[in-house]
Amino acid sequence: MKVPSLKTHSTLAAPGTATPDGWTPKSWKSRPIVQAPAYADTAALEAAADKLGVLPPLVTSWEIERLRSELADASLGRRFVLQAGDCAETFNECTPGYVTNKLKILLQMSLLLTDGIKRPIVRVGRIAGQYAKPRSSPMETINGKTLLSYYGDLINGPHFNEAERAPDPQRLLLSYYHSAMTLNFVRSLIDGGFADLHHPEYWDLNFLDKAGLTPDLRAAYLQRVNSIGNAIEVMEIIAGQPIDKVSSVDFYTSHEGLSLPYESALTRKVPRRAGYYNLGCHLPWIGERTRQLDGAHIEFFRGIRNPVGVKIGPKTTPEELLATANAIDPEREPGRLVLICRFGQGKPKTVLPPLVDAMRKANRQPVWICDPMHGNTVSTSTGKKTRHVDAIQSELIDTIEIHESLQSILGGIHLELTAENVTECLGGASGLKETDLDIAYQSLCDPRLNYEQAMETAFLVARKMEA
Numbered sequence: 067m068k069v070p071s072l073k074t075h076s077t078l079a080a081p082g083t084a085t086p087d088g089w090t091p092k093s094w095k096s097r098p099i100v101q102a103p104a105y106a107d108t109a110a111l112e113a114a115a116d117k118l119g120v121l122p123p124l125v126t127s128w129e130i131e132r133l134r135s136e137l138a139d140a141s142l143g144r145r146f147v148l149q150a151g152d153c154a155e156t157f158n159e160c161t162p163g164y165v166t167n168k169l170k171i172l173l174q175m176s177l178l179l180t181d182g183i184k185r186p187i188v189r190v191g192r193i194a195g196q197y198a199k200p201r202s203s204p205m206e207t208i209n210g211k212t213l214l215s216y217y218g219d220l221i222n223g224p225h226f227n228e229a230e231r232a233p234d235p236q237r238l239l240l241s242y243y244h245s246a247m248t249l250n251f252v253r254s255l256i257d258g259g260f261a262d263l264h265h266p267e268y269w270d271l272n273f274l275d276k277a278g279l280t281p282d283l284r285a286a287y288l289q290r291v292n293s294i295g296n297a298i299e300v301m302e303i304i305a306g307q308p309i310d311k312v313s314s315v316d317f318y319t320s321h322e323g324l325s326l327p328y329e330s331a332l333t334r335k336v337p338r339r340a341g342y343y344n345l346g347c348h349l350p351w352i353g354e355r356t357r358q359l360d361g362a363h364i365e366f367f368r369g370i371r372n373p374v375g376v377k378i379g380p381k382t383t384p385e386e387l388l389a390t391a392n393a394i395d396p397e398r399e400p401g402r403l404v405l406i407c408r409f410g411q412g413k414p415k416t417v418l419p420p421l422v423d424a425m426r427k428a429n430r431q432p433v434w435i436c437d438p439m440h441g442n443t444v445s446t447s448t449g450k451k452t453r454h455v456d457a458i459q460s461e462l463i464d465t466i467e468i469h470e471s472l473q474s475i476l477g478g479i480h481l482e483l484t485a486e487n488v489t490e491c492l493g494g495a496s497g498l499k500e501t502d503l504d505i506a507y508q509s510l511c512d513p514r515l516n517y518e519q520a521m522e523t524a525f526l527v528a529r530k531m532e533a
């Protein structure tokens with residue numbers, strides 16, 4: 067959504083030529099589907115999808131193509147992707163405060179990463195559409211009563227009663243409206259200069275105090291901000307004019323494309339371009355639980371022109387990965403395939419090398435992204451879902467080292483975080499303990515890094531990858 071900062075030469079993604087054989091936006095309907103709770107009123111579901119199908123798109127094909135070319139750069143080590151945000155967005159949190167804070171933390175983290183890694187950062191929020199969640203258990207039982215689990219605001223409601231837990235087709239439209247409102251606000255903030263690198267003070271440095279950032283982290287952050295400010299000034303002196311092209315930032319949206327009625331309704335042909343684009347977000351991804359090779363999700367994703375994220379877990383074999391790559395990206399298009407690895411602490415050492423090797427031998431250059439969150443979820447003795455910052459950071463460090471040793475390229479990181487001062491993940495500089503989790507545990511799904519833990523993690527990656 068605007069000229070990317072610190073733009074380097076981009077490799078242009080190959081233009082879409084054709085829609086794959088046998089594919090239509092609805093061809094997924096003939097395939098087996100998982101993680102798709104049944105709607106009681108299928109006519110109402112059709113009606114909601116039809117309505118969604120005529121509403122304006124949320125993003126444009128130009129933005130999607132630009133992201134494709136930036137991802138192609140990331141796969142070659144010329145850019146670095148920061149993909150981050152909530153595990154699950156909720157309609158209630160579609161407020162100016164929450165949205166502004168999410169944008170701020172992504173900007174602040176990207177500033178730290180740019181300074182350390184010395185590559186332009188591609189900022190991709192889990193935002194403006196991250197409303198559908200796969201669940202490990204389809205049903206939830208409380209006090210002897212069993213109801214459908216909460217599948218995210220796009221599908222049903224979080225409260226434990228029959229009415230809320232029933233899948234409601236109107237939620238497809240509500241998700242679209244909340245995504246549109248969120249995106250509208252993000253675009254206005256960015257276009258209005260909020261993200262101007264000349265004015266990092268707009269990103270509200272008081273916020274650092276409010277969020278309780280340790281003095282060390284605060285000082286380090288301010289030092290980075292100043293050094294970037296000075297660098298911009300020097301470049302402007304050399305150029306003899308303000309450098310607008312380096313002063314504004316790009317920002318893209320992403321979410322798990324779980325609800326295929328929703329995703330396919332937003333998938334359209336656009337004038338003067340070949341193929342179909344999913345215009346509900348820039349970078350949709352397929353979750354670890356829905357990437358069956360013969361399943362509905364792979365069928366849907368293979369036909370869209372967007373870059374496609376695929377989450378891969380520790381059990382992924384090279385054969386399976388190659389088959390997935392062939393299904394999604396048969397033409398080996400630059401910037402098309404984003405592999406989001408979520409293996410768990412200690413696992414990258416054994417799991418990653420054979421996968422990198424297989425892709426290399428197949429002459430493929432995916433964007434390798436490390437998601438150190440989803441392989442590291444544990445339960446406390448009282449049944450609370452949490453993650454240890456140490457485990458998250460250790461998976462990141464291992465992944466950085468392994469890519470280096472293989473002379474492969476880590477193209478980005480994927481984090482679940484919030485800018486709020488929550489207590490959902492353990493550890494970090496302030497040493498959050500199990501007994502602290504109840505203080506501010508707000509996530510309806512997975513535990514997120516809080517503000518300080520997220521900044522700390524960005525520092526760690528920036529230092530580890532310091533160029």
Ligand code: PEP
Pocket residue numbers: 153200322352353354355377378408440512
């Ligand atoms: C997620 O990203 O929130 C998620 C459910 O991830 P995964 O598919 O990797 O489990």
Ligand code: CO
Pocket residue numbers: 153154440482511512
């Ligand atoms: Co999650």
